[in-house]
Amino acid sequence: MSAQPASTGDPKLAAPADLPTHIGVIMDGNGRWATRSGLPRSVGHERGVDALRKTVTAGQKLGLSYLTVYSFSTENWRRPASEVGALFSLLRAFIKKDLKRLKSEDVRISVFGTRSGLPQDICDLLDYAVSETSENTRFNLGIAFNYGGREEIARAARRVARKVMEGELSLEELDQDAISAHLDTSEFPDPDVIIRTGQEHRLSNFLVWQSAYSELVFMDVLWPDFGEPHLKAALETFSARERRFGGLSSGAA
């Protein structure tokens, strides 16, 4: 079922009472948005950054605590080098332009993914964004960049294995919590809801461990057109879901 906004830009549409703690967003559809208007795909990505800004602002306004956005996957290297380069340049521009404001808004930035293959200046900028905002507490923005869920799990497994080999952890202690604690997202709760725009109904390797019990909300809107009304619509959809985590409905017992 797709969630669509009940109305566009209606200021009276209040945020639902039971807000999720952590929202993950698969920001998909930039290329199609541009192609549809006869524009180069890179323009779709540029507009996608504007939609990201709007979404972070809306998330802050609605009182969310954690938002993780999927910006570049480990599989996106399969795209032409020119498109990969354009995506990297947009990340550079975003950090250079927005970091000061985000810092002043008490936003803490975390970065999830591998540094493997990334240009050194991108790694340095990501480190800078994380360290500059590390004391902030009001809103947590996770940027999944050069991120793949399976790659993250494999890296976590290597970290845990090293601790076992070095005697810091026993085999018996190697349980689900130990794996979670060694993921890039260890300081974030599991996402309550994952929103995917752009008409595809899949996770595409996003937070595959953490999404075991996430509510999935698929929206037809292409990412550059996403804004506060869509976020509110997704929250309404989430609040209408019954989460059972393998148990029974309340009242069924």
Ligand code: IPE
């Ligand atoms: C999402 O938009 C952005 C990234 C994957 C980096 P796409 O570029 O995948 O847009 P479509 O799916 O081709 O329309």
Ligand code: IPE
């Ligand atoms: C997922 O979108 C990755 C990001 C949004 C960064 P894709 O466009 O890469 O996913 P697929 O290829 O359609 O599965």
Ligand code: MG
């Ligand atoms: Mg896509």
